[in-house]
Amino acid sequence: AGPEIVEGPGYLPECFAPWDADTKFMKWEAKEGPYRIALVNGFVGNTWRIQMIQTAKVYAESPGIKEKIKEFKIVSTGTDAAAQLGAIEDFINQGFDAIVTIAVSPEGFDRVIRLADRNGVVIVPFDNTLDTDKVMQVNEDQYQMGKMSGEFLVKEMGKTSGKILEVRGVPGNSVDRDRHQGLRDALEAAGDFEVVEIVGNWDTGTSQKATADALAVHGRFDGIFTQGGSDGTVRALMDAGHPFVPIAGEGENGFRKQIAQHAKDGLKGLSYGQSPGLAAISIKAAIAALEGNTMPQMISVPIPVADYTNLKDGENYWSDLTDNFFTPNEFPPCDVNIKAVDIMAKTAENVE
Amino acid sequence: MATGSLPKPASGWSLSPEDKPILIAGAFILVILATGTAYTLATQGTASFLSPVYLLQQLQVGAFLGIVAAGAMLVILLGHIDLSIPWTLTAGAMLGSAIGGPYAIPVGLAVGMVVGLMNGLGVAYLRVPSMIFTLGVNAVMRGFMVMLTGGYAPQSTATPLMSYLATGNVLGIPMPLIVWAVLSVLVVLLLQRTAIGRYIYAIGNRERAAYLSGINTRMVIILAFVVSGACSALAGVLLAGYSSKAYQGMGDPYLLPAIAAVVIGGTNILGGRGRYLGTVVGTILIVLLTSVLSVMQMPEAGRQIIYGLVIILMLLVYGRQRGVIA
Amino acid sequence: MNDLRLRLGQNLGLLLAIGLFLLFWLVYNGLHPKGFSTAVLIQNANESFVIGAVAMAQTVPVLAGGLDLSVGAVMTLVNCLASVLVNGSGWQMVLGILVCLAAGTLAGWVNGAVVVYGRIQPIIATLATGAVYIGIALFIRPTPGGEVDGDLSWALTNDVYEFCATYGLFDDGEAAWLAPFAWIPMPMAIMLLVIFLIWIPFRNSVTGRGVYAIGSSEGAAYMSGVRIDRCKIAAFTLAGFFAGLGGLYLALQTSSGNADVPQAGAYTLNSIAAVVIGGTSLMGGSGGAICSLIGAMVIRAISFNFRIFDIAPLLQPLFEGIVLLGAVSIGAARVFRVKNRLELLG
Amino acid sequence: MTPDNSPFLELSGVSKRYGGVRALEKVDFACRRGSIHAVLGENGAGKSTLIKIIAGVVQPDEGTMRLAGQQVRFRDPLAANAAGIVCIFQELSLMPDLSVADNIGISNPPRTRLGLIDKRAQRRRTEELLARVGCEDVNPLEQVRNLPLSRRQMVEIAKALGRGPRLLILDEATSALTSSDVLKVYDILKKLREEGLCLLYISHRMHEIEALADTCSVFRNGRHIETFPAGTRSPDEIVQLMIGREMAHVYPPKPEGRGAVPPVLEVQDLRWGDRLNGVSLEVGKGEIVGLGGLDGQGQRELQLALFGVLSGLSGRVLVDGRPVTLSSPAQAKHRSIGMALIPEDRKTEGLMLPMSIADNLGMAAMGSLTSGVFIDPAKERAAIQRMVDKLKIKAGDVANPVATLSGGNQQKVVIAKWLLTEPRIILLNDPTRGIDVGTKQELYQLLRDLADAGASILFYTTDYDELIGCCDRVLILYDGRIVRELQGGEINEKAIVAASLNLGADAKAAPANHSGISP
């Protein structure tokens, strides 16, 4: 049997905040623990996913959670929708209680949702969520990220017109779409900006090259929004000798290092973070749902954001560590306290 | 024909079939630049695509692809293909920068050579089709890098030397361009002036006959794969210098463009025929096309269609392949 | 007896692939809490259908001696098309399905035409057409989505019984004569139909044998009066049909379309791996679509086991790579038995 | 000169140019039903071009063709085939991965009601056709790649017969056949002639022409020189027509009464699978040793084994008295051994066809053409020129692809390639296959010169004349063993045939497929 639609408020609202006022609440029949939980990842082969897997693993082992989990399995199916759906169905067949997943495609889960509801299995998509309201999902508000970035740029540029470079992510992805829309809405509301769009694929090298091209052809920009591979965007700026301008981007450690170092020269930066820690929150949400708590259908995790005014070495970035990991990882209200440095760079000192 | 060891008699107006693709690709580069310039003139009133800054920058960025394509070409000339390029490149960059210090570059290159050696052994000794063996090796290297990244996150910052090689310049000429040029000279010498070069063409044409000519075909195959691995790793090392760090997946955007560059340059995808100059021209064509489309803000759909049509068109004008009985 | 030995000898690769598949699949079922049940079979069949169809698609051009690097793209194109067309009333859906299959077939025909009339090497021609098809798919579906009829999707991704029940056929699937077949997953049934109605007749047609002849020796085939152009175009066209079938099924399975470039690439590469594991020679001339279907099932059965065994998640990709490398290298055992080294050389 | 009763096929004014090469020049040619018409000419005379035009493989630049009085023009082999023209080409046209039955039925198989191939009927027909050419031992399901070359050529003939020809063309279709198979082919062809077929027969083997032909046409340099009834010209006259000059002796004289020579190559009890069953032999310095016997008795394997191609060998091989292990051609080629192999199939084993003549010539001797790491262009050019001159390779430009040479000249390139390595031991596998008499003569002289200069030559050929004319000693292989060694005057056709069939050895009958020939 699937979840019941119930009235709020939900369980632990400081962690499981409903997306907006219209968000429904869901309630599953309580099950006896400990539970069998699976994480079905799609693509593996970038730092974010690896950090996410590490976070999930460590979180499942952490005190307070460990006792509630009988079995925790992680599989990565690659960018293959059929394989991912197959894996989810397989775990349902195997009798798992909850399945946490990053969807390869935002559509196509109808069948597994049907099966999950029949079998009383809780499916929790996060990060790349589904375009459906039939399952409980966990994410940060991508539209808000774009909007917040646009507003930041307008504020820092201090004018209502100008030329803005937008470095987009992977074409066709809903995250890219939402962030883009947020940015455009913010800019439109604030004035008359010319926006030059290029594709950076959320990849350092690609966004660096695309930015370099745009700079060589377009000359000057007044502000930059980059969805990912943000450090590459900045590097292209520096290589081209372009003066530093306000910039909004992702939460890579490298990007935050650049902001911290060059803010005084004009690199006024904002760094939001799609956090790999979402995996931990999703596991926590799955357990809460299995325990019979009332949960929002769409859980909004607060966007961890920092800007040049509040960057602090050793706290929200690490100047002595590798550029690659994603700084925001912990969510104290949710009792998720796994620091990125602990899982991604714990042996950094030993490596020397 | 393949290597043209002896001078050909002047055959009037007709181009040798080897030169034709190079000239046509060269002409197409001009078309791309003209189109881009028309666009910038219309939208901004500048001819930025013709500025030396832009062109040098394209050559700098093109060098990474060019280096990968050089290695890919050797393997393609043999009638094989190297699909392990993406993660060989990434592994070279990641392991090189993990070691850091003076050994970063040698270690990075060594990683590429070891991967190339694996490929070569699989193809030459196990006789597994290269298409599939290198695919497997690519998967293994990816798995290896994923394993290393989790929990061990080694140092990934490029060393100063790597950065210099990728972004420095000498008398205004970008260093990567110089590295590419040096590599190109070596490859041309290898292909045209050494026995190994002849053997590569011979094996690409007919391995059985090459073997019966007393050529150590296995060694040649292994060597070509090792060079290809080293080229990928070199590109990885430079790319890490360019972005000042190595990261997962940095090689993914290089495989198909490298193969396309080689083919557009007139090298037969089945091996045995092709000139290195063609690969250089093909590389520049691909890099400029990518860049111009990016600047023109062409949507992904249009970009894919244009890439496809360009490749088909180029090959169509190169002249159709020989008939079956020739 | 002698004939049987000859036939077995000519199909060693296939036998090996079947053995591998049984090994992985039986271990998986043996350890699965619901092993050997219809539910597991349906799930396995659903998961294997698309890759199987795409592998079959890859096989036909490979038999003719050329690779088709566009199979993943054609699959994706039809997937996106189906997400637009396969809904509405019954007849609209039937029409939509036919249009989808026709579109895949047409894409395959275009590949064949470019190869034959443009005289471009298949591998590079299809690399290029593949980019074009993905571009078109992106135009149709700039972002994932679309709607495929829910009932149809449900009916075709379950067993025969459920299919009949959904559409009220044969006393809602309760007919006595149907009982022995009721457990068969629909994807398996569809695949069997395709094999018996399309592949086997093709293989036994003059054109189909011409495809094998071309892969074996194009010059000899030409001299022997094989209609080279027709056979090659037929090979690519049939590949387009199979790939389109895969794309259509993916649309039913996910009730949506997604112009996912990496996914298309992954399917293409996996299809080549499946062809090799199934025992079809990449040089052409021997093997077949059924071999590749088994090859695809081997690839899938390997990944099934990841859900049963406990393998550290970050080691999985490495493990997967090593198993793949091992599987494609199994044929290499032959190398050590060959006493005449010339036999190894092309 | 045209035959008196109306010709079945008639070409008039046919020309064909390849770039600057005039392959055929205003050729008038005709042939009749119920006759075997031999086409003769040197390598590159235009014979193959002629039949390729007849068979629709290439299109003539000018001229017309009439078939049974109708003017015709064939777009492709398929069209010619439809008109009843069936051709057995010099290069085999079998698909190695397909079964014998599939090969034979490739273009017009029996069909079921659904239009699909009727496998059972096809098999039956295949068995009939194989029986007709005396190859009952071949299983129709066997893949062609598993058949020896001579069987394949017989399958090719069966395939041609199966297509119901009205005009059957054989372009050196017997070049790989053993003499027993050739006899079978004779019978078939004669029967076809009686059935009223028109047969065009191209061969460089003069005795085949003598045995078969009713009419002969001689071509030279793309021109039709003369057509005459068979038997009206002596072989010497014919040869003279072909080459346009007088022929001296075909075979160079053998050196007389040579004393014992030190063996350069010794083989002791060499075994490999079931193909080599204990071969022992010696080849002395300056000696030409012939390898004879029926085709497929292990001659090819013996040479491949010596050349390091086979693995899993037992036995000993000594060079200059020192035992050697040969595990690759690269090793066999090495200066310390100095072996060379002229392989059987020049197109796939001897040459890189699309590469230039120069590249092919230099390929085996690359080591001696480099100074340091780099190839020395001057050295290379000189060496190549030397070989082109020495072997009289007819090539316009050595930068052209070797594929543009005629078969005979291609063979010369293969030999020249190895001569550049200055080999001391030369293994030859049917080096004169498909080569005209003039070129053959040059080759025989060359072999003798090489031997006189100190090379040891192991010469496998299916042509008895060559064994007799060229070799100082002849070793006959039977079932992977040497059954007979012939020397001096013993080397004659009768002895060779007897030994080949292993007559005289205790009552062991010859294998079924080779029976039915009387010496």
Ligand SMILES: Nc1ncnc2c1ncn2[C@@H]1O[C@H](COP(=O)(O)OP(=O)(O)OP(=O)(O)O)[C@@H](O)[C@H]1O
């Ligand atoms: N495809 C081609 N391209 C260029 N020249 C060709 C081609 N085919 C034949 N020739 C030329 O045509 C001439 C006649 O060749 P053809 O093959 O007809 O000779 P042939 O009489 O069959 O010789 P052989 O006895 O060696 O088989 C040769 O000089 C050859 O150089």
Ligand SMILES: Nc1ncnc2c1ncn2[C@@H]1O[C@H](COP(=O)(O)OP(=O)(O)OP(=O)(O)O)[C@@H](O)[C@H]1O
């Ligand atoms: N592709 C080609 N390009 C140019 N010339 C060619 C080509 N193919 C053949 N020739 C020419 O055609 C002539 C005959 O070629 P072909 O292969 O028909 O020889 P052939 O007459 O059958 O000789 P042989 O009897 O020695 O095999 C050669 O002299 C060669 O120069």
Ligand SMILES: [Mg+2]
């Ligand atoms: Mg000829």
Ligand SMILES: [Mg+2]
């Ligand atoms: Mg010839």
